[in-house]
Amino acid sequence: MNERDSEQVARMFVEGGYTVTSSEFDADAILVNTCSVRDQAEQKALGKMGIMGKQRRKKPHVVYGYMGCMAQSRGNELFKNTPHLDVVVGTQKYHKVFQYVDSILSKRLERRMDDPSLSFTGESICDIEEEKDSQNTIRDHVTKKNQTTAFVSIMQGCNMRCSFCIVPDTRGKERGRPISDIVDECRGLVSKGVREVTLLGQIVNLYGRTEFPKVDGKSPFVQLLEAVHEVKGLERIRFTSPHPIGYRSDLVEAFTYLPKLCSHIHFPMQSGSDAILKKMRRPYKHEKFVEICNRMKAARPDLAITTDIIVGFPGETDEDFQATVATVKELEFDNAFVFRYSKRRNTPAAEMEGQLPESVKEDRNQELLKVVNELAMKKNEVLVGTRQQVLCTGPSKTNKERLMGRTGQNKVVIFDGDEQRMTGEVFEVLIEEATGFSLYGTPVLK
Numbered sequence: 001m002n003e004r005d006s007e008q009v010a011r012m013f014v015e016g017g018y019t020v021t022s023s024e025f026d027a028d029a030i031l032v033n034t035c036s037v038r039d040q041a042e043q044k045a046l047g048k049m050g051i052m053g054k055q056r057r058k059k060p061h062v063v064y065g066y067m068g069c070m071a072q073s074r075g076n077e078l079f080k081n082t083p084h085l086d087v088v089v090g091t092q093k094y095h096k097v098f099q100y101v102d103s104i105l106s107k108r109l110e111r112r113m114d115d116p117s118l119s120f121t122g123e124s125i126c127d128i129e130e131e132k133d134s135q136n137t138i139r140d141h142v143t144k145k146n147q148t149t150a151f152v153s154i155m156q157g158c159n160m161r162c163s164f165c166i167v168p169d170t171r172g173k174e175r176g177r178p179i180s181d182i183v184d185e186c187r188g189l190v191s192k193g194v195r196e197v198t199l200l201g202q203i204v205n206l207y208g209r210t211e212f213p214k215v216d217g218k219s220p221f222v223q224l225l226e227a228v229h230e231v232k233g234l235e236r237i238r239f240t241s242p243h244p245i246g247y248r249s250d251l252v253e254a255f256t257y258l259p260k261l262c263s264h265i266h267f268p269m270q271s272g273s274d275a276i277l278k279k280m281r282r283p284y285k286h287e288k289f290v291e292i293c294n295r296m297k298a299a300r301p302d303l304a305i306t307t308d309i310i311v312g313f314p315g316e317t318d319e320d321f322q323a324t325v326a327t328v329k330e331l332e333f334d335n336a337f338v339f340r341y342s343k344r345r346n347t348p349a350a351e352m353e354g355q356l357p358e359s360v361k362e363d364r365n366q367e368l369l370k371v372v373n374e375l376a377m378k379k380n381e382v383l384v385g386t387r388q389q390v391l392c393t394g395p396s397k398t399n400k401e402r403l404m405g406r407t408g409q410n411k412v413v414i415f416d417g418d419e420q421r422m423t424g425e426v427f428e429v430l431i432e433e434a435t436g437f438s439l440y441g442t443p444v445l446k
């Protein structure tokens with residue numbers, strides 16, 4: 001989601017006559033889009049801004065800013081320890097970033113022409129107010145040459161209150177964009193060569209539930225999937241992340257009659273223990289989560305499921321943890337992001353009794369990762385010898401001599417071929433080798 005928001009901001013700068021530099025040392029404005037989900041992410045952003053500030057003496061006109069969740073939650077406080085910071089813009093104000101940065105930069109450059117010593121003045125802007133309809137402002141893209149996939153933000157905010165999560169404070173209440181706007185955005189992307197879109201929302205399957213009515217028993221999200229499915233030239237649709245709440249039959253069924261929906265869902269489980277789910281304020285039980293996964297696998301037999309899991313949540317006993325391990329084995333996830341619980345300020349979980357030592361969290365993290373990696377390997381190995389439909393996205397990230405693509409199950413496939421001819425195409429690849437992370441094969445040419 002942050003990546004998508006950053007793209008929107010970049011687009012506004014491009015439209016305003018700026019160019020996106022490949023190195024921060026060449027830039028006149030440097031913006032760090034921040035994430036608050038984990039403490040580590042905030043520390044990284046603070047460290048990065050600190051290092052960049054050392055350039056101020058060499059290039060005093062440069063504008064420095066924070067955007068996103070940490071900007072939203074900390075606001076003016078961020079200026080205290082960062083004297084070179086100029087702009088702090090919250091999650092509902094991405095569309096104002098250009099205006100703020102451009103005004104400061106223009107003033108500085110004008111002054112510099114008169115007298116270089118006057119180029120740095122201390123003006124700063126902090127805007128973290130709520131803004132009605134801000135969800136409708138994340139809609140423009142900076143498509144790159146041969147870009148085949150794109151993220152489309154369909155909503156903002158979250159009405160849940162998971163006890164470990166800072167998002168409801170940083171992103172506000174759920175707000176969905178109109179279906180017609182989203183479809184137009186997808187059409188525009190397809191006209192620029194995009195073949196696959198990923199619809200983004202904090203709880204994507206709850207899209208539009210407070211704004212738009214059900215039609216023929218179908219939720220607004222399923223109505224949206226059907227509308228996007230109609231976009232000519234679009235080959236694949238993904239979405240992330242759904243929540244067990246609101247994951248109803250209409251969505252399960254959509255996988256039986258919408259072939260462009262990819263055979264993969266990223267479905268955060270967080271824990272396999274009912275006691276921990278309750279403490280997390282996740283309003284479902286382990287049984288319900290398993291039931292949805294099984295119904296989804298029945299609807300789409302080749303469905304791959306990946307998940308997010310937090311280990312070492314306050315009060316998590318060995319039994320709770322083993323319940324998580326058992327559920328991972330039962331559901332045979334294709335992969336999982338395993339996180340050690342980390343305290344987030346202003347969240348109920350941070351104040352809970354039963355905080356666990358880091359060593360316990362680390363041991364559980366390692367134990368669960370071992371299980372996850374073995375399953376990922378097993379799931380990939382069974383694909384050796386099969387032919388998989390792959391959307392080629394261009395050169396491999398690790399070896400520019402080779403090409404890469406993804407299967408409908410979202411598995412990375414590496415192969416040889418002609419970049420110009422194959423990028424953006426969907427074709428079969430015979431899978432010949434597998435690791436836990438990637439598949440390797442040969443395109444089947446017709």
Ligand code: SF4
Binds near residue numbers: 202243
């Ligand atoms: S569902 Fe829970 S974890 Fe996800 S964004 Fe909302 S509050 Fe955070």
